[in-house]
Amino acid sequence: MKRLHLAALVAATAAVVATATGFAFGGSTTSEPSPIYGVTIPDGYRQWELVAPAQEADPLNELRVVLGNKVALKAYRDGTLPFPDGTVLAKLAWKHVQSPEFKTASIPGAATTVQFMVKDSKKYAATGGWGFGRFINGKPVDQAQHETCFACHQALVKNHDYVFTRLAP
């Protein structure tokens, strides 16, 4: 009994370590669902195509990239609005640091958050057809933070199907 207990503990610890080290935006990606929306981290999103980079000034001081799945990139290229169901957009963010090897070069430091928007016009009818998820260290952030997502996107980019990022030229 005691032995079993210890084995379970070791397994649990290994899982926690795997989750922690898995978060460099690499590796396998499954997660708990986000509050309100039930969005999880999609498998393989690191292999998605670039939509555009972005930079956020102080105090956040971050470098970001927005990636999209195949449905998203086709919609961008065809100029389809609203985005069709099945569109998923990912935003990855890192602290913005100076390269130790080259003074004027900016490079990503520690990963901060990864966020997703998933288009399902029926399931998420109340929020413009979009479900939202923000994750830190592979874990969804709390409900209060998820209550802010649609409000900001709705206030500022309702005319672009609630999506800020345009395809970079």
Ligand code: HEC
């Ligand atoms: C105060 C405004 C604001 C709030 C709140 C906000 N966002 Fe955004 N979001 C932005 C801006 C601005 C961008 C454009 C990219 C950038 O500058 O980082 C963006 C981009 C995104 C993108 C890439 C697609 C796009 O619209 O460009 C995703 C995915 C995203 N946000 C998810 C979320 C999630 C999930 C939440 C809630 C946890 C959230 N956002 C809350 C302002 C906001």
